[in-house]
Amino acid sequence: MTTTLIDIKKEQQKVKEQIKAQGLRVLVCAGTGCVANGSLKVIERFKELGADVRPMTHQDKVTIVPTGCHGFCEQGVLVVIPDLDITYVKVKLEDVEEIVESHIKNGKPVERLLYVDPKTQEHVFKNEEINFYAKQTRTTLANCGEIDAESLDEALATGAYEALHKVLEQGNPDAVIDEIVKSGLRGRGGGGFPTGMKWKFTAANRGGKSYVVCNGDEGDPGAFMDRSVMEGDPHKLLEGMAIAGYAIGADEAYIYVRAEYPLAIHRLRVAIKQAEERGYLGKNIMGSDFNFEIHIKEGAGAFVCGEETALIASIEGERGMPRPKPPFPANKGLFGRPTLINNVETLANVSTIILKGADWFSSMGTEKSKGTKTFALTGEVNNTGLIEVPMGTTLREIVFDIGGGIRGGKKFKAVQIGGPSGGCLTEEHLDLPMDYDNLIAAGAMVGSGGLVVMNEDTCIVEVARFFMNFTQNESCGKCVPCREGTKNMLKILERIVKGKGEMKDLETLEELATAVKDGSLCGLGKTAPNPVLSTLKYFKDEYIAHIKDKRCPAGVCEAMKVITIDEELCKGCTKCARNCPVGAIEGTVRNPHHIDQSKCIKCGACLNSCPFKAIKQN
Amino acid sequence: MSQQTQAGIDYSKVDEIISACGAEKSHLIAILQKVQEEFRYLPLDIMTYIGTKIEGLSPATVYGVATFYAQFSLQPKGKYEIKVCDGTACHVRGSMPVLNAIKQTLNLENGQYTTENGLFSLETVSCLGACGLAPVVVVNGKVYPQMTADAIKIVIETIMNEESEGK
Known part of the structure; x- marks a missing residue:
């Protein structure tokens, strides 16, 4: 190579000194969740009040840094002061003054704004003692929440573009691919296909025009790790894409992002512009002869576009419909050229693997699933948010240690993992090490990593209906098994939750599920029956209760609610009868009333009207 | 239909959007997104206009794409x-x-x-x-x-x- 690369260490030193000169850094989360809770105003207020403050740490000044998502969205607005080793939660506009005066100026922590441990009910002072963070291993998310996502300098200070510099310096694209193969990294978008192999297949077509495509169409309801990476550490993704481009010989790339993520799109645009201006992307990157240009394509709301061939069609401006494979995108993808498609989280792992080495990466995880995985922990747990743990971590550690257990002291029932393509895990799986293969064996899948925790009040049949409704809506309609199969499965599930199911429906459901699984063209259809099959496997008795006893054990399904009047408690005041919109309550004054179940529409109006609490709903 | 074939559409606005995004088939989704941002929905007449204006497209293709994606609305959205x-x-x-x-x-x-x-x-x-x-x-x-x-x-x-x- 005749060109000379820039000295990245020198650049890093420069920005590190700049950051040191900022004095006491106050990190305020500006991710989607905290913005919704008013973090932008909190940031403004901090800037106002902190302008002339000399902190007790004897630093020169205070600098307010708006960061990406910390992952602990429910506790937002989050304010972290690393030099004081403290995290404030649920910070409101009016709390800012107290934090500045009491803690930053005078060194006295504001106790009422500290995180309360759900188990001990005590305030937590030190960052590492917050159970939500303590058991995590954050590598992909390492910088999310630590840096200003709209500043290239801050990213550079954490080592951004150092890995790209390293591969350009070494000048051996095949060695890059070998390193990724050796690391054992598998696709984090759902399929779990070995990433290095995908790179190898695409690289076999080096020579002509080829593309890198980043799949940021995070369509799984209940998953938001890709959003957090794009919002919180966009340069990590861009660097991963550039390394991939260098390895397979591509000079152009697309990031396909859901239009539902406006902040992610904005931050990516800012990041690309900054990187291009400073020569970390674009032409002659860092002084080398490698060129790499990244475009953003906004999706328009179609779950099926997460499938790689459908995504390609959508970038080309067409309806996002999948096509049969082969030819695989590695041979014939975007605009008919060889194309490498990886998802956001996968690509965000690349730079760290290059820097720290394949052995470091493969030292984490299980035999066949290496590294860490992010999960979006939501639903009925105490600590909801985005977490990252080594592959093979058990469900118990995630739900009860990191998640802090079930909300309101209720009982754990199940976890839906992998969204509408995944399945449910029950109490018996709590100690199962979670990795690609174990989850497939249990009838679920890692998927993109959505983990929705359900308690005893969640009706599992209703959840199965919910997911089937989702996939049926999102089925693109190209192949018959998926289009018609999901429709008929949904019809049956709707019948069952309305109390009109029959026992033979369960057989038909299973038959249809197998047909849809075997006969569908793409991943959407092939996995659509999973929630039904796995709930049928673990909660068949709930299905049977809905069908035979016309009873919803969780008391969720409207049609099966039975409202009755306790004759002992009823004083015959007639109030309920007067409130009933359909005249279903009969009775005379001062005599116990009763409800005609054939007329009752289960609206619950009587429940609220009874002054003697004599009306009950099962 | 009546509300969608209303007269008085400002086609110069549509032209602006097309040339800003690039008059190419692969930019159709971006064009439709900008049109919807401007008009708050996708009027039929504009879809036909785009379908005849850009090479390789037809009004039917544009309609097909518009009805495929959940983001697009063929009826006016609220304020x-x-x-x-x-x-x-x-x-x-x-x-x-x-x-x-x-x-x-x-x-x-x-x-x-x-x-x-x-x-x-x-x-x-x-x-x-x-x-x-x-x-x-x-x-x-x-x-x-x-x-x-x-x-x-x-x-x-x-x-x-x-x-x-x-x-």
Whole structure:
């Protein structure tokens, strides 16, 4: 190579000194969740009040840094002061003054704004003692929440573009691919296909025009790790894409992002512009002869576009419909050229693997699933948010240690993992090490990593209906098994939750599920029956209760609610009868009333009207 | 149909959008997004216009793409676009009672999706990625976290009051 690369260490030193000169850094989360809770105003207020403050740490000044998502969205607005080793939660506009005066100026922590441990009910002072963070291993998310996502300098200070510099310096694209193969990294978008192999297949077509495509169409309801990476550490993704481009010989790339993520799109645009201006992307990157240009394509709301061939069609401006494979995108993808498609989280792992080495990466995880995985922990747990743990971590550690257990002291029932393509895990799986293969064996899948925790009040049949409704809506309609199969499965599930199911429906459901699984063209259809099959496997008795006893054990399904009047408690005041919109309550004054179940529409109006609490709903 | 073939569409605006995005087939989705941003929906006439203007497209193709993606609307959206998240996390934490409360407050009958006065339109979306704040409602881009039936009523009524005072 005749060109000379820039000295990245020198650049890093420069920005590190700049950051040191900022004095006491106050990190305020500006991710989607905290913005919704008013973090932008909190940031403004901090800037106002902190302008002339000399902190007790004897630093020169205070600098307010708006960061990406910390992952602990429910506790937002989050304010972290690393030099004081403290995290404030649920910070409101009016709390800012107290934090500045009491803690930053005078060194006295504001106790009422500290995180309360759900188990001990005590305030937590030190960052590492917050159970939500303590058991995590954050590598992909390492910088999310630590840096200003709209500043290239801050990213550079954490080592951004150092890995790209390293591969350009070494000048051996095949060695890059070998390193990724050796690391054992598998696709984090759902399929779990070995990433290095995908790179190898695409690289076999080096020579002509080829593309890198980043799949940021995070369509799984209940998953938001890709959003957090794009919002919180966009340069990590861009660097991963550039390394991939260098390895397979591509000079152009697309990031396909859901239009539902406006902040992610904005931050990516800012990041690309900054990187291009400073020569970390674009032409002659860092002084080398490698060129790499990244475009953003906004999706328009179609779950099926997460499938790689459908995504390609959508970038080309067409309806996002999948096509049969082969030819695989590695041979014939975007605009008919060889194309490498990886998802956001996968690509965000690349730079760290290059820097720290394949052995470091493969030292984490299980035999066949290496590294860490992010999960979006939501639903009925105490600590909801985005977490990252080594592959093979058990469900118990995630739900009860990191998640802090079930909300309101209720009982754990199940976890839906992998969204509408995944399945449910029950109490018996709590100690199962979670990795690609174990989850497939249990009838679920890692998927993109959505983990929705359900308690005893969640009706599992209703959840199965919910997911089937989702996939049926999102089925693109190209192949018959998926289009018609999901429709008929949904019809049956709707019948069952309305109390009109029959026992033979369960057989038909299973038959249809197998047909849809075997006969569908793409991943959407092939996995659509999973929630039904796995709930049928673990909660068949709930299905049977809905069908035979016309009873919803969780008391969720409207049609099966039975409202009755306790004759002992009823004083015959007639109030309920007067409130009933359909005249279903009969009775005379001062005599116990009763409800005609054939007329009752289960609206619950009587429940609220009874002054003697004599009306009950099962 | 009548509302969609209204006269007086400013085609110079459409031309601007096409040339800003690039008059190529692969930019169709971006063009439609910008048109919807401008006109608040996709009028049939504009789709036909785009379909004849750009090489390799036909009005039928444009219509096909527009009806494929959930983001596009062939009917005018309200001045306030309400999006109720019905992703898994929101669903489990009670997004349906919130949706029903909005329908009730806005007097939207089944199937109806924009209010008579054109002020509000309502839709459900599958996930906004703000699962930690479930259930979530978004009104014109502003995120309202941890909604309840009562809270969303107050939000909507506040907007209604502001609107009637403004007039």
